[in-house]
Amino acid sequence: MTKLMLMAFLSVMICPYSESRDEGEEPVLPPLHLNCTQAYLGRMFSTEEATTQLLKEAVETLVQVRDTLNEVNTKIRGSTDMKPDGAACQPPFTQVGELCLLLALQEQHTWVAARQFCAGYGADLAHFSDANTFAAVLGYVNTINFQRKNINIWIGGTDEAVEDTWLWVTGELMPRGPPFWGTADGYALQPNAGTSQNCAVLWKADYYYMHDLPCTHKCAPLCQK
Structure with missing residues (x-):
């Protein structure tokens, strides 16, 4: 203003x-x-x-x-609460990276029965193909198994159809070598048991790196939607 x-x-x-003024008159202000x-x-x-x-x-x-x-x-x-296809992870499943996972530590099944257990939730045994997703899965497993129970965990991998051709339940090839598969006796790289062990498991004694086991063993299912 x-x-x-x-x-x-x-x-x-x-x-x-x-305005005119008289000649000689000095104006004070114009x-x-x-x-x-x-x-x-x-x-x-x-x-x-x-x-x-x-x-x-x-x-x-x-x-x-x-x-x-x-x-x-x-x-x-x-x-962050959605799967990539837009479907929400509903309880009892948990969002883990881009996966919806359910680890049922209280359940102990053979590999085939574990798949049937997951199917009851509209899911299948878990599968992953990159190291970042595998790390997220391990983080989730250790969070659920905070009591460090000696429980092995089934995942959706097998070479039962063709020996040493490891496939996920989706039909995709499984990754081989580190950082996915562990070792036996500190040096023998998994999987290493031939036709006697045709199903993939997260092996508790090896910090949940992948191992092969007989499919008739009873382990906790890790389900994925």
């Missing part, structure tokens, strides 16, 4: 004046020219209105950007 008053004063000072003052004031108020409108539009744009970012963040947070 002070700035407007100063500008008005300056506009008055530079406005031409048309007389006001009404039309000139009104014109300058009109321009100033028009400029202020335009600036106010621009600020209003800028604020509205920022509000829209804020609302859009909030919506995106909400969707991102919500996606």
